[in-house]
Amino acid sequence: MTTTDMTRAYAVLTAAGAGKRLGNTLPKALIPLVGQPLVLRAARGLAHAGIAGIVITAPPEAYDDFRAVFPENHVPGTDTQVHIVVGASQSRQASVGRGLAAISNLARTCGDELQDDTVILIHDAARCLTPTDVITRVITAVRQGYEAVIPAMPVTDTLKMVDRPSAADDVPRVVTATPERRCMVAIQTPQGFTWATIRRAHEYGAELSHNEMTAATDDAALVEAMGGTVHVVTGDLQAMKITTSIDLALAELILKQ
Structure with a gap:
């Protein structure tokens, strides 16, 4: 692997989820966690890892609320610039695509032109407690020449393959296989890519983005x-995804301790 130039890194922060499973009327990313919205905590984590600019995908009905979280288009207390775009209703993939479409202009605002080897991170606001060292580990690996790098944790549960997706009628399903868990990992974010790689990947899979099922x-x-190669680096238990009220309570406990 060859070491690329130490160009500044940029990120797309996905924050367009509704948060219904958290039992809250607010969009998930605006739900407060010990006094700060999830999206603000996630953005600060990226800023502390040296990210120069962040494109945030927001729900259309809450666009102004997101703008209020980032006054003067910056992560508060940092030099990291923020640009907010409206996320897509079709899928997360489509929302990320909108974020990527805006990232070149954001880089120019920061005085940069994206190069093929510029580091681009895709991060979830729901993983707002991701430690800085996980983010920098991903960035470092991409700068070392790995085109796609994702943080992951070992799987501790035994996994089973079944014959069909979960059904509302709760009819028992048939186990078809038991994968070897020593070779399985649970993926986290941020995922890191070279600009050339993530641009091509989204162009290649664009037709899939129109439906959440595909x-x-x-x-x-x-x-x-x-046909690209993805490499894994070590993640962290704190990079948990906040999806349910139990997750939110656990995140509050982690912060308070």
Whole structure:
């Protein structure tokens, strides 16, 4: 692997989710966690890792509320610039695509032109407690020449393959296989890519993004689909995804301790 130039890194922060499973009327990313919205905590984590600019995908009905969280288009207390775009209703993949479409202009605002090897991170606002060292670990690996890098944790549960997706009628399903868990990992974010790689991956998988049933659940899957190689670095338990009220309570406990 060759070391690329130490150009500044940029990020797309996905924050367009509704948050219904958290039982809150606010968009998920605006739900407060010990006094700060999830999206603000996630953006600060990226800023502290040295990200120069962040494109945030927001729900259209809450666009002004997101703008209020980032006065003067900056992450408060940092030099990291913020640009907010309206996320897509079709899928997360489509929302990320909108974020990527805006990232070149954001870089120019920061005085940069994106190069093929510029580091681009895709991060979820719901993983707002991701430690700085996980983010920098991903950035460093991409700068070392790995085109797609994702943080992951070992799987501790035994996994089973079944014959069909979960059904509302709760009819028992048939187990078809038991994968070897020593070779399985649970993926986290931020996922890191060279600008050339993530641009090509989203162009390659664009047709999948129009429907949540066909859209990629993570951006690394698009790289895999076009024949690219994805590498894994060590994640962290604190990079948990806040999806339910139990997750939110656990995150509050972690912060208070």
